[in-house]
Amino acid sequence: MILCTPYRLPLTPGTARHTSDYVTTDDTNPFIRLRGRSVMALVLAPEAPLATWLTALNAQVARAPTFFDGRPVLMDLGGLPANTPDVAGFLRALEGRGIRIIGTEGAHPSWPGIEAWGRPLPASGKAGRPITVPDETHATPAPAAGGEVNSLVIEQPVRSGQCVVFEKGDVTILGSIGSGAEVIAGGSIHVYGALRGRAIAGLAGNAKARIFCRRMEAELVVIDGVYQTADDMPAALIGKAAQAWLDGDQMKMTALDSTDTGDANGQSPGRNIRQGRRR
């Protein structure tokens, strides 16, 4: 089993696709503009022997052929013994499989050819959370001719510590998203149980994405980079069937049951992690 962990550069609260902040100097000084950007990378931590691990990876790629498409990958090599042969060749083999390596971590300086993979990043304290790689062979329906696969249905609850990533479209969960679990979707997220963990919708810049759930007890909801933590959410909606969407740069949250709305409707502004742009 290959362990993929989402890795966050330690920049932003929330799990944003992008965060921009401008830093400007005062008028008398030359103007310089800095832009911070947070991306989500996958961390792959291969284990020795590498040949066995590659075989397992091949099987995973066969089941989810598009999983690694366009995703930055960070190689955590700290788990490999110092005497592992030909690590550089192994990394080349990964690139040959279309895996885009943006950096390495924990590489042993004595490995021949390892310099070619750049200066290792400082080891991060956080391991990140395991991601369930969607099994495209049966998790998603076969694409209609010429059409795009754009929805993923998950029949079990998403449990604490699990993370589901589906960038291509909507995710529907028949159970609950547990506290400490995370679902990341390019489109909308539909939860037929309770949403107790984190829901991140509209990942690829889709401001039209929404989050729906039968019971709102979320730790965090994010749509296209705009986020709300549990503390920001309108108290009257907690425990209710609710939806969240974006009105411009504002996150709105309302009860789904229209008889239940009234004052409960959240007009709370939502925090925008892109705010810097407007300064």
Added chain:
Amino acid sequence: MAKVLVVTSGKGGVGKTTSTAALGAALAQNGANVVVVDFDVGLRNLDLVMGAERRVVYDLINVVQGDAKLVQALIRDKRIENLSLLPASQTRDKDALTPEGVERVIGELKGKFDWVICDSSAGIEKGAMLAMYHADVAVVVTNPEVSSVRDSDRIIGMLDSKTAKAERGEAIEKHLLITRFDAGRAARGEMLSVDDVVEILSIPLLGIIPESEEVLRASNVGSPVTLASPAGIAARAYFDAARRLSGETVEMVVPMERKGLMSRLFGRRVA
């Protein structure tokens, strides 16, 4: 058909070892042939709760490594002859457990017993994963408090993905055992209610074991609570759970100390 049952939890100290001993003894008291296996290598505990600590010669690791035969390591309970213990080693470390060795020992145990009950260490490291890997049935021990429930949720996710059954595409049978339940504190909202825990974890409820002095007393005298005070409230809850494990339908009652019930009935004086 022998069944392999793992007693597991995310969080430590929630009552796994206590429950392994009590459920194992209860099943044996009802006539089944039972072995309890201590997978908590490095922390010998189950032998103490079973009162067998002074009879340990060989242990699980000796058998896994082929240094002892299974029959040499098994300790038969002095009180119930159809209950045995396979103890853990205090001195070796978990790395001595190999997947192949564990598989062979579990296979041998399945040939000898109706129930193979494995007491696991808390958490998700190697020892706990090996203990759950071969299980047909899992009992997820949870206290009615937020961190324990959340960690159990995580373990249930592991049971659904990291066990041999899951890898074969089969579902592992999972049961929720709520332990150290205090009806009074739950009513006052100081603990999660049974309904909350069941709703969050959404697996079938096997039993509700009350917080009870009897459990502490039993473990101090080295006896499963179902043997030490079989008529007590904790033991009865464990007996009910054991019957449910054997497939019987037993009505679920929320256990209450008798004095609590009495004070509830007679606590108010007529004005």
